Amino acid sequence: MVQTPVPETETLLIELPKTIGLYVTQEQFAALAAANPDLRLERTAQGELIVNPPTGWETGERNCSISGELYLWWRNSGEPGKVFDSSTGFILPNGATRSPDASWVSQERWQALTPEQKGTFAHICPDFVVELRSSSDSVQSLQAKMREYIDNGAVLGWLIDLQLQRVEIYRQGSAVEVLENPVELSGEEVLVGFVLNLRRVWVSI
Numbered sequence: 001m002v003q004t005p006v007p008e009t010e011t012l013l014i015e016l017p018k019t020i021g022l023y024v025t026q027e028q029f030a031a032l033a034a035a036n037p038d039l040r041l042e043r044t045a046q047g048e049l050i051v052n053p054p055t056g057w058e059t060g061e062r063n064c065s066i067s068g069e070l071y072l073w074w075r076n077s078g079e080p081g082k083v084f085d086s087s088t089g090f091i092l093p094n095g096a097t098r099s100p101d102a103s104w105v106s107q108e109r110w111q112a113l114t115p116e117q118k119g120t121f122a123h124i125c126p127d128f129v130v131e132l133r134s135s136s137d138s139v140q141s142l143q144a145k146m147r148e149y150i151d152n153g154a155v156l157g158w159l160i161d162l163q164l165q166r167v168e169i170y171r172q173g174s175a176v177e178v179l180e181n182p183v184e185l186s187g188e189e190v191l192v193g194f195v196l197n198l199r200r201v202w203v204s205i
Contacts, residue, residue, distance in 0.1 A: 023047040043097040059134040073194040080107030089121040092152040100129040125153040156190040
């Protein structure tokens with residue numbers, strides 16, 4: 001008996017209106033992230049998939065500067081804990097998977113995680129988070145993310161708006177503090193001794 005070969009499935013591209021969302025489970029999200037390492041994927045608490053395109057060189061340069069300063073503080077201060085860059089995803093207590101542009105987790109909270117919780121995406125919200133707004137980012141969406149971080153355990157967060165040269169500081173139990181064109185930011189009691197010089201962030205080469 002001769003079997004007719006099954007034709008290969010043709011791959012088609014589809015444009016999704018913003019009013020239509022794609023929803024995935026945590027397992028499906030992990031598979032998508034592994035298959036698309038060049039994309040920055042996030043997942044909301046409701047399971048909606050968010051695809052973030054690669055950043056432009058200016059945002060990438062400034063993001064690298066912030067992550068680098070945070071790493072140097074951690075290395076030189078001897079402060080325990082973990083420092084992460086923008087490629088790291090975390091599963092927050094509410095079920096969302098988020099990737100801050102820079103973050104830090106205290107040693108005490110990191111060590112409290114089980115080996116399973118330290119999987120590909122650690123089940124924890126960082127103590128400290130930074131979100132850097134680029135020209136393609138909505139202020140409202142980033143503000144919602146910052147509130148989500150605080151609601152899920154972050155102690156200190158910075159929303160740095162490159163266009164307006166403005167910083168919103170989020171803290172546990174406090175109203176949002178807005179700074180216009182600040183020259184530096186302090187890690188306060190969360191990151192003792194860490195000071196970010198914003199002159200290097202506002203000005204690009």
